[in-house]
Structure formats: structure tokens, C-alpha cells
Amino acid sequence: MKAFQYLRPSKVQDAIRAVGSDPGARFIAGGTNLIDLMKRGIVSPDKLVDINHLPLKKISYQSGRLKIGALALNSEVAAHPAVLQKQPLLAQALHSGASGQLRNMATMGGNALQRTRCPYFYDTAFPCNKRKPGSGCAAVEGINRMHSIFGVEKANATQSCIAVHPSDMSVALAALDAEVIIQGQGGERRIAFTDLHRLPGNQPELDTTLERNELITGFEIPDNDFGMHAHYLKVRDRASFAFAIVSVAAALDVKEGKINAARLAMGGVAHKPWRLFEAERHLLGKPVSEALFRQAAALGMRDAVSFGQNDYKLRMAPNAVVQALLHAAAIE
Ligand SMILES: Cc1cc2nc3c(=O)[nH]c(=O)nc-3n(C[C@H](O)[C@H](O)[C@H](O)COP(=O)(O)OP(=O)(O)OC[C@H]3O[C@@H](n4cnc5c(N)ncnc54)[C@H](O)[C@@H]3O)c2cc1C
Structure with a gap:
């Protein structure tokens, strides 16, 4: 693994500044996805900004909205009384993901931003437009039993990407009209969760609509009448x-x-x-x-x-x- 600089800020703005415009800098939360990618040489950051000391772990219910900090752990969110009472669908989705050990490490922000599990993204011997833009998509003619059936044009697939987004939690957040709270150098913005991830188009290397140094600080889910249905x-x-x-x-x-x-x-x-x-x-x-x-x-x-x-x-x-x-x- 390539040597990297390691920073551990305790303020949100310091973390954002530390990533700044440096293309080699990455936030790290639970590390359960990013470290895997680093070990395999898929991502080689020269600076890791550890966000675990930022005050973004709170889970609360206020004024008809469930508010979940980006660093709340998947296991804590899935077991939280307000989540079980107000948004049981989210708890179910979180419980179905990974394993107990991983859910104890994995954060909400990291789960939403985990990369695809397409085998060709991980195997550097094969072309992959997501890993190496312009190289092609080995999955189109290869092992594609896990791959996309929506959001990609068949005629253009080899120039694009047929990998799927792997997060369970994100499917529930998309269904529940959740909002993502994002902090950047210019201040805070909010977007619908359905606008966080993007379709591959001709830039499959980009998974989301986030700018490089934008930090997800939390998620909010408005009340609904679905209850246990x-x-x-x-x-x-x-x-x-x-x-x-x-x-x-x-x-x-x-x-x-x-x-x-x-x-x-x-x-x-x-x-x-x-x-x-x-x-x-x-x-x-x-x-x-x-x-x-x-x-x-x-x-x-x-x-x-x-x-x-x-x-x-x-x-x-x-x-x-x-x-x-x-x-x-x-x-x-
Ligand atoms: C064997 C295995 C099985 C798994 N099975 C499942 C499964 O069935 N379902 C499922 O949903 N998931 C599954 N996972 C994925 C697991 O849930 C993710 O690895 C985890 O949620 C990532 O969270 P993290 O905090 O560890 O992220 P990290 O690895 O720390 O980060 C992931 C990415 O998010 C970025 N990032 C993290 N936090 C923020 C933030 N607040 N703002 C901006 N950027 C940020 C990082 O820079 C990095 O690019 C599995 C993982 C493994 C290893």
C-alpha cells in the first residue's frame, strides 16, 4: 500500500479544508470499504482525513423529522428506538446489510458512499470505465449476473458502466424521501437522497453528485404514515x-x-x-x-x-x- 499522510481533525471545517482541492485526499470513516480498496490498489490516496472525531454521531427526532448524523454506526441506527418507531424500513434495510461486525464499524455516510462490488472494478487486469475512464466495460460481455438492468443504454454500455450500487440502507433512504445534508467550503446544502447518486452516462467514474471536498454531515427523514406497512x-x-x-x-x-x-x-x-x-x-x-x-x-x-x-x-x-x-x- 502506498504511504499516505494521516490527519484527524475534530472540527467539520478543518476536515473540509484538509481535503481542500487535493485530488489525492480522501475522508475516511469506518474504513470498511476504503481500506479494502487501498489494499487492492484501486484507490491510492496520499492523504487520509479521518472524520471519526467530528461531532456527527447523533440520532434524534425533532419537529417531525428523524435526524441521523453521518458518523452514526449502522448497528446503532438499526437499533435506535426512534428509528424502530418512526422509520422501521430503514432499520430492516440496515439489518440486512453485511455482518454484525461490519455494521459496528460502518457509518451512515460511508455506507451511502461505498463503491460498487463489480468484480471488474476490483480486478486491475480487466478494463473498467469506473476505475480507468475510457478503458471499456468488461462486464458487458463478461460475468454480469449481479449487474444493472436499469439506467444504462444497451448500445452505449461498453463506453459506460453496468455496475450496481451495493448499499441496502440507501434503497430505504431513497424510498423514504430522505434528505442529505452536505457541508462544503461554501457552506451547507441539502439535496434529496435520490439526487445523491448518479447514473453512469459518459462519466461512470463519478458515483455521486458530491464535489470532492464536500462532507456528508447527516441525513433527515420526514415523518410519514407508513407505520409498520x-x-x-x-x-x-x-x-x-x-x-x-x-x-x-x-x-x-x-x-x-x-x-x-x-x-x-x-x-x-x-x-x-x-x-x-x-x-x-x-x-x-x-x-x-x-x-x-x-x-x-x-x-x-x-x-x-x-x-x-x-x-x-x-x-x-x-x-x-x-x-x-x-x-x-x-x-x-
Ligand atoms: C464483506 C462485506 C460485506 C458487505 N455486505 C454489505 C451488504 O450486504 N449491504 C450493504 O449495504 N453493505 C455491505 N457492505 C458494505 C459496508 O456496509 C460498507 O463497507 C460500509 O457501510 C462503509 O462505511 P464506512 O464508514 O466503513 O466507510 P469508509 O470505508 O470509511 O468510506 C467509504 C467511502 O465514503 C467516503 N466517506 C465516508 N464518510 C463520508 C462522509 N461523511 N462524507 C463524505 N465522504 C465520506 C470515504 O471517503 C470513502 O470513499 C459489506 C462490506 C464488506 C466488507
Whole structure:
């Protein structure tokens, strides 16, 4: 591993200044992803800015909003009474990720910003536009059973990227209309969580819309009426310690048998958590039924494409949406 400078600021502005415009500087939180990437030579920072001493660990509920600091640990958030009471979908998604040991190290900010698990991103013997822009995408003609079915044009795929974003937590935050609070040199800004990650387009090396020295300081989730009518379904190769092949975050507000509000997002299917806005709209005002859920799932799949080994996702994804909605509606 390349030698690097190590800094441990205790103030947010000092951390941001320490990264500054230095292209070789990186924030480090739990380190469970970044250190792996450094060991494999995928990322070689010359300066690490350790943010663990910043005051960003608080979890609280105020004025109809759940507020979670960027350094709150995945395990703490998943077990916090306010999260379990107000946003059980987030707790479910966090519990489904990684392992107990990893969740005790992994932070909220780091989880959202973890890099893809595409094997070609990790294997420097292969071309990868995300790791080395312009080199090509080995996954398009290669082992792509875990890869995207949304958000990439088939004709342009070799110039782009078919890797998926691996975070479970992010799928729940996308579904729950969470906001991301970001601090940069110019001050604070807020964006919708659905605008944090980007589609690959012709710049697949960029995972997010963040500037290099911007720090995520926290996340906020507004109240909703989903209550326990929320379900995170994760389909994976093993029952634990495995990334999603397909996952679905589903939440329903059902009043007198009719759907008042619906939220649906998928993981394991795109370069970013994939929100199914059209399917959500289709559910509104209609009585709960499996037939309705199948229609919504079919609408959600309209723009899906596949690349050979991941053809099965075209059937698995809509079935997962239906199952998640049935669980959320508690009529399974
Ligand atoms: C074997 C294994 C299995 C796993 N399985 C799953 C799984 O099933 N589901 C799942 O969701 N995850 C899974 N993970 C991923 C794990 O959840 C992530 O590694 C972890 O969440 C990253 O958090 P961290 O705090 O360690 O991030 P770090 O490794 O410290 O950082 C990750 C990235 O985020 C940046 N960063 C961190 N915090 C901030 C911030 N506040 N602002 C700006 N930039 C920041 C860093 O610069 C770095 O680029 C798995 C990991 C491993 C190793």
C-alpha cells in the first residue's frame, strides 16, 4: 500500500479544508470499504482525513423529522428506538446489510458512499470505465449476473458502466424521501437522497453528485404514515453476509383498504438506488390487491434491459416488487 499522510481533525471545517482541492485526499470513516480498496490498489490516496472525531454521531427526532448524523454506526441506527418507531424500513434495510461486525464499524455516510462490488472494478487486469475512464466495460460481455438492468443504454454500455450500487440502507433512504445534508467550503446544502447518486452516462467514474471536498454531515427523514406497512426484501446468494441481487424497499399508507401513499425503490438493479415513481403513482387511490401489485411491478419494469447472465433479473425483479408490497400491505 502506498504511504499516505494521516490527519484527524475534530472540527467539520478543518476536515473540509484538509481535503481542500487535493485530488489525492480522501475522508475516511469506518474504513470498511476504503481500506479494502487501498489494499487492492484501486484507490491510492496520499492523504487520509479521518472524520471519526467530528461531532456527527447523533440520532434524534425533532419537529417531525428523524435526524441521523453521518458518523452514526449502522448497528446503532438499526437499533435506535426512534428509528424502530418512526422509520422501521430503514432499520430492516440496515439489518440486512453485511455482518454484525461490519455494521459496528460502518457509518451512515460511508455506507451511502461505498463503491460498487463489480468484480471488474476490483480486478486491475480487466478494463473498467469506473476505475480507468475510457478503458471499456468488461462486464458487458463478461460475468454480469449481479449487474444493472436499469439506467444504462444497451448500445452505449461498453463506453459506460453496468455496475450496481451495493448499499441496502440507501434503497430505504431513497424510498423514504430522505434528505442529505452536505457541508462544503461554501457552506451547507441539502439535496434529496435520490439526487445523491448518479447514473453512469459518459462519466461512470463519478458515483455521486458530491464535489470532492464536500462532507456528508447527516441525513433527515420526514415523518410519514407508513407505520409498520413497510418491508425491505433482499434476494441474495446467502441468507447473510451477501450483497443484494435484487432488493425492494416498499412502504404503503393504507386507509380503509385503499392506498393513500406508496413508496417503492429497488437495489441491485442500477448504478443508483432505483425509485419506481410510475409504479407508485399507479397504486394511488386503489384498493390493495395482488393483481394491482403485479400491474405496478410491470410498470416499474418498462425500461429494463439485460446483458445475458442477468436476464433472470427481468423476472426476479417484478416478483420481488410484488412480494415486498404483499408483505408491506400485510396480506401475504
Ligand atoms: C464483506 C462485506 C460485506 C458487505 N455486505 C454489505 C451488504 O450486504 N449491504 C450493504 O449495504 N453493505 C455491505 N457492505 C458494505 C459496508 O456496509 C460498507 O463497507 C460500509 O457501510 C462503509 O462505511 P464506512 O464508514 O466503513 O466507510 P469508509 O470505508 O470509511 O468510506 C467509504 C467511502 O465514503 C467516503 N466517506 C465516508 N464518510 C463520508 C462522509 N461523511 N462524507 C463524505 N465522504 C465520506 C470515504 O471517503 C470513502 O470513499 C459489506 C462490506 C464488506 C466488507
